[in-house]
Structure formats: C-alpha cells, structure tokens
Amino acid sequence: MLLIPCPNCGERDESEFDYGGRALAYPVLDASPGQWHEALHLRTNPLGDIDEYWYHSSGCECWIRLRRNLSTHKFSRLTSDESNT
Numbered sequence: 001m002l003l004i005p006c007p008n009c010g011e012r013d014e015s016e017f018d019y020g021g022r023a024l025a026y027p028v029l030d031a032s033p034g035q036w037h038e039a040l041h042l043r044t045n046p047l048g049d050i051d052e053y054w055y056h057s058s059g060c061e062c063w064i065r066l067r068r069n070l071s072t073h074k075f076s077r078l079t080s081d082e083s084n085t
C-alpha cells in the first residue's frame with residue numbers, strides 16, 4: 001500500500017488516485033521521427049527517483065506531480081522550480 005502526499009488533502013491511500021504516468025520532457029511537435037522514437041520508446045528505467053503524475057480522483061480531483069523513489073516507493077514533494085519543468 002502506498003500513501004501518497006496530496007498537497008491539498010494530505011497523505012492518502014493510493015486507492016484514491018489514478019496513475020498518470022511519468023513526468024517526462026517530450027520533444028517539440030515538429031521534432032524529427034528519430035527524436036520522437038527516442039522520447040517514446042527508449043526510456044531509462046532508473047532504480048532511484050522519478051517524477052510522476054497522479055490524479056486524486058476520490059479527493060480534490062487535482063493532478064499532482066510527485067517524485068517517487070522506485071526502490072523505496074517513498075514520495076517526496078517537488079520544489080516549485082522542479083514542478084514547473
């Protein structure tokens with residue numbers, strides 16, 4: 001069971017959330033097919049911190065971006081600078 005820290009509601013069970021995927025930097029729309037292939041299909045799978053989107057569907061109904069450590073599954077909040085990238 002994961003406890004997800006929602007900035008609006010506090011720490012809640014993961015069953016209240018929908019997973020929105022990894023927060024990745026995608027290329028611009030007119031990027032080359034090779035750049036899109038690399039962005040969509042050649043992702044890294046780090047055993048460490050990744051940024052993810054979560055939707056609090058059974059709570060405040062907000063999308064949130066969090067950092068989760070894939071080995072410990074511990075969440076941490078992003079700073080305002082990190083959440084805007």
Ligand SMILES: [Zn+2]
Nearest residue numbers: 006009056060
């Ligand atoms: Zn919430």
